[in-house]
Amino acid sequence: MYKAIKDSKIIAISDTDNKFFCLIKDKVVEDTEHTISDFGAYNGEYLLLSDIPAPTQEEQSEKRAQAYLTEIDPITAHISRLRDEEQTEEVIKKINNLIFERNEKIKEIKKKIPYLTD
Numbered sequence: 416m417y418k419a420i421k422d423s424k425i426i427a428i429s430d431t432d433n434k435f436f437c438l439i440k441d442k443v444v445e446d447t448e449h450t451i452s453d454f455g456a457y458n459g460e461y462l463l464l465s466d467i468p469a470p471t472q473e474e475q476s477e478k479r480a481q482a483y484l485t486e487i488d489p490i491t492a493h494i495s496r497l498r499d500e501e502q503t504e505e506v507i508k509k510i511n512n513l514i515f516e517r518n519e520k521i522k523e524i525k526k527k528i529p530y531l532t533d
Contacts, residue, residue, distance in 0.1 A: 416446045418461070425461040428454050475530055482524045490517040 419427040419440040427435055428451050432443050454461045470478075494513045500506050 416450055418444050418446055420444055424459075425454070426459075428461050472531055475528055478528045479524060479530075482528060483521075486520050486524065487517060490520065 417429050417432040417435070418425045419429075419435045419438050420442050421440045426440060427438055429435065430451065432445070435443055449463070453463055455464050455467050457467045490513055494510055494517070497506055497510050497513070
């Protein structure tokens, strides 16, 4: 495995050193101790997964808020629009399906972006 280094930070990783030909770097270093799967991106550089700090409650809260904004709010808006229509059996069924979908999305987000207290 090879690491592209710039300003003492790992800016790219690859199985082959020739993948860095267009990258502005200080040097390329071969790492025989680790594999690509040992690293993760963090704040614009690559760190060993064991060196990446756990996200704070505030960071997780912001990530969840963004996920709710992009994934939950559109479903809620759709439910709201349907509630403004005549409440036929078909419309009620659509609303119930959307409520179920929204609840499943919320569970998915909570699992993907857990709080320390979840």
